[in-house]
Amino acid sequence: MSKSLVPKDAIAKRREFFQLSTSKVTQRLEKETARPDFMTYIMRNQDSHEKRMTRAEIDSNANLFLIAGSETTATVLSGTTYLLLKNPEAMKKLVQEIRGRFKSASEITIDEVNKLEYLIAVLSEGLRYYPPVPTGFPRVVPQGGDNLGGHYVPEGVSILLGSA
Numbered sequence: 812m813s814k815s816l817v818p819k820d821a822i823a824k825r826r827e828f829f830q831l832s833t834s835k836v837t838q839r840l841e842k843e844t845a846r847p848d849f850m851t852y853i854m855r856n857q858d859s860h861e862k863r864m865t866r867a868e869i870d871s872n873a874n875l876f877l878i879a880g881s882e883t884t885a886t887v888l889s890g891t892t893y894l895l896l897k898n899p900e901a902m903k904k905l906v907q908e909i910r911g912r913f914k915s916a917s918e919i920t921i922d923e924v925n926k927l928e929y930l931i932a933v934l935s936e937g938l939r940y941y942p943p944v945p946t947g948f949p950r951v952v953p954q955g956g957d958n959l960g961g962h963y964v965p966e967g968v969s970i971l972l973g974s975a
Contacts, residue, residue: 825949832874840869849876871951883943890941891934905933 839850853869856862864872895902908929913919923929949969956965966971 829870829874832877833870835877836870849873856919867951871949872887876967878949886941886943887934887937891937894940895933896938901933903928 827967836850839848840854844851851870853864853872855863870937895905908927912927949971952959952964952966952968952970954966956963958964959970
């Protein structure tokens with residue numbers, strides 16, 4: 812049997828996190844709320860054969876939402892700010908690009924910000940240095956198993972997909 816590359820405590824923490832998210836799903840499913848959330852839309856489609864989700868799918872997606880929404884923006888912005896503060900010339904160039912483009916707050920739109928080439932490059936570099944989700948997102952192999960990367964993986968196994 813091959814030794815796992817993932818430390819046992821990391822695996823235990825991942826299981827603990829999944830159990831916590833599953834518990835939160837149970838609590839949410841058991842209560843009514845006037846404020847719509849993700850679960851509202853999931854529950855609304857449970858009577859539809861095409862759109863309905865199994866409890867395992869709901870739990871898996873809730874886990875994904877929690878991972879994806881856990882300080883991802885703060886991680887990128889904090890890391891990028893740190894890099895800019897360590898590199899005053901890059902900070903100066905970025906400030907010049909932003910202040911040179913806009914004369915008032917009303918000019919700042921998503922379309923216009925996306926035209927700031929240096930800003931986009933800085934944020935891309937921040938993402939490279941400080942990726943908000945360094946482990947990838949877990950998926951469960953479907954019924955019957957599947958071949959992934961040239962290897963058979965049995966059904967029910969939790970895997971992480973990432974880039975090489």
